[in-house]
Amino acid sequence: MSDEIGQGSFEGRFYNKKALKLKILDLIRNKGLITKQQIAKELGINITTVNMLINQFKERNNIIKEIGDGSSSGGRKPKLYTINNELGYIIGIDIGGTNTRGILTDLSGNIIHYLKIKTKAKEGKEAVLSKVISVANETIDSSKISRDKLFGIGMSISGIINSYEGVSVFCPNIPGWENYPIKSIMEKEFNLPVCIDDSVRCAAVAEKRFGIAKDHDNFIFVSIGKGIGMGAFIDGKIYRGSMGLAGELGHITVSEDGPLCNCGNKGCLEAIASGPGILKRAREGIENGIVTSISKEINNNFESLTVEIISKAANEGDKYAYYLINRTGEYIGIAIAAALNLFGCDLVVLWGGILECGDIILDAIKRTVKMRALEFISKRVRIEKTALGDNIAALGAVQTFIDKLYSESDSNILLKSFKS
Numbered sequence: 001m002s003d004e005i006g007q008g009s010f011e012g013r014f015y016n017k018k019a020l021k022l023k024i025l026d027l028i029r030n031k032g033l034i035t036k037q038q039i040a041k042e043l044g045i046n047i048t049t050v051n052m053l054i055n056q057f058k059e060r061n062n063i064i065k066e067i068g069d070g071s072s073s074g075g076r077k078p079k080l081y082t083i084n085n086e087l088g089y090i091i092g093i094d095i096g097g098t099n100t101r102g103i104l105t106d107l108s109g110n111i112i113h114y115l116k117i118k119t120k121a122k123e124g125k126e127a128v129l130s131k132v133i134s135v136a137n138e139t140i141d142s143s144k145i146s147r148d149k150l151f152g153i154g155m156s157i158s159g160i161i162n163s164y165e166g167v168s169v170f171c172p173n174i175p176g177w178e179n180y181p182i183k184s185i186m187e188k189e190f191n192l193p194v195c196i197d198d199s200v201r202c203a204a205v206a207e208k209r210f211g212i213a214k215d216h217d218n219f220i221f222v223s224i225g226k227g228i229g230m231g232a233f234i235d236g237k238i239y240r241g242s243m244g245l246a247g248e249l250g251h252i253t254v255s256e257d258g259p260l261c262n263c264g265n266k267g268c269l270e271a272i273a274s275g276p277g278i279l280k281r282a283r284e285g286i287e288n289g290i291v292t293s294i295s296k297e298i299n300n301n302f303e304s305l306t307v308e309i310i311s312k313a314a315n316e317g318d319k320y321a322y323y324l325i326n327r328t329g330e331y332i333g334i335a336i337a338a339a340l341n342l343f344g345c346d347l348v349v350l351w352g353g354i355l356e357c358g359d360i361i362l363d364a365i366k367r368t369v370k371m372r373a374l375e376f377i378s379k380r381v382r383i384e385k386t387a388l389g390d391n392i393a394a395l396g397a398v399q400t401f402i403d404k405l406y407s408e409s410d411s412n413i414l415l416k417s418f419k420s
């Protein structure tokens with residue numbers, strides 16, 4: 001058989017065999033359960049070709065499984081096929097400024113084991129690296145999964161990450177991780193393929209696969225915590241841009257003469273509306289003599305000031321605390337409205353610790369978006385908090401890796417046992 005499968009075409013083009021195999025596997029994983037007839041119809045290819053490839057999948061590396069029977073309009077019921085989740089496993093590591101999480105999942109991203117430790121970023125570059133390595137090792141060992149069943153590692157890092165080159169470009173939470181080639185370091189350490197991305201884009205990928213955005217091909221995912229970032233899904237794909245780091249919503253200017261940001265610019269959204277930004281604004285106000293219950297709460301010790309304290313005061317009716325939280329929501333709303341005007345999507349998913357401030361901040365974000373986004377967009381857009389839990393970014397890192405497994409440009413680990 002030649003490399004070209006000529007019996008069918010999809011959108012007018014022919015696939016070579018390897019690409020067609022991946023296309024079929026990708027379709028099976030996206031549908032969950034599918035019959036051979038449906039595969040032939042969806043991809044516009046001959047049923048004989050589907051039969052042949054499905055038999056190869058079953059016999060040569062067990063990548064798919066037969067599950068029960070599909071419905072039939074008469075005659076024998078067709079077999080249903082699904083991905084064999086136990087064929088291989090993926091490790092997900094999420095490195096945040098505070099915590100580092102490790103998960104081990106099957107081929108569909110079902111979490112089999114997870115653990116969480118403190119990052120202790122202040123201990124330095126090498127200390128954080130050895131902690132990341134030990135989290136990965138511990139996750140594998142405690143899951144009792146044999147190392148030869150591992151496909152690879154997906155990593156999520158809070159910072160500016162060049163996902164194409166596998167480099168942490170700028171990582172304000174981890175001193176020393178500037179222009180740090182973490183992907184190649186981890187690949188050497190584990191002798192496995194590794195992919196890395198920024199934690200917000202990873203979380204957005206998880207949201208698309210498992211969360212509210214499941215049925216949305218266009219949405220933006222905004223994280224608001226120690227930093228502020230965005231992942232944009234365009235036509236069903238996460239947008240990374242030509243340098244692999246698109247979506248830095250936190251570094252757009254929302255106040256021309258605003259406070260200095262740690263990127264070197266002035267008045268970035270992150271410098272104003274992130275956790276540290278809120279604390280800085282609160283402190284300035286109090287030092288300038290504003291009367292607020294926060295002062296009594298912290299007894300003039302600004303080291304003990306937290307966003308939780310401000311949020312609690314705001315919810316108890318303290319005017320200055322309310323102003324701070326409400327204003328934070330307005331700034332975030334300005335940036336989200338701008339992003340919506342650019343991308344024109346109808347869903348915004350929010351993630352991050354600052355949302356714990358409750359309705360005050362969420363209402364301010366929604367109100368500002370309504371005021372500032374184009375009316376056609378603001379009338380249709382839904383703004384919601386993610387319902388995915390603590391492991392969202394690690395899960396997205398794994399999913400990013402899994403997506404690569406199914407794409408023809410990558411190493412095709414899925415097809416590695418195929419000799420044909």
Ligand SMILES: [Zn+2]
Pocket residue numbers: 250251252261262263264265268270271
């Ligand atoms: Zn900035």
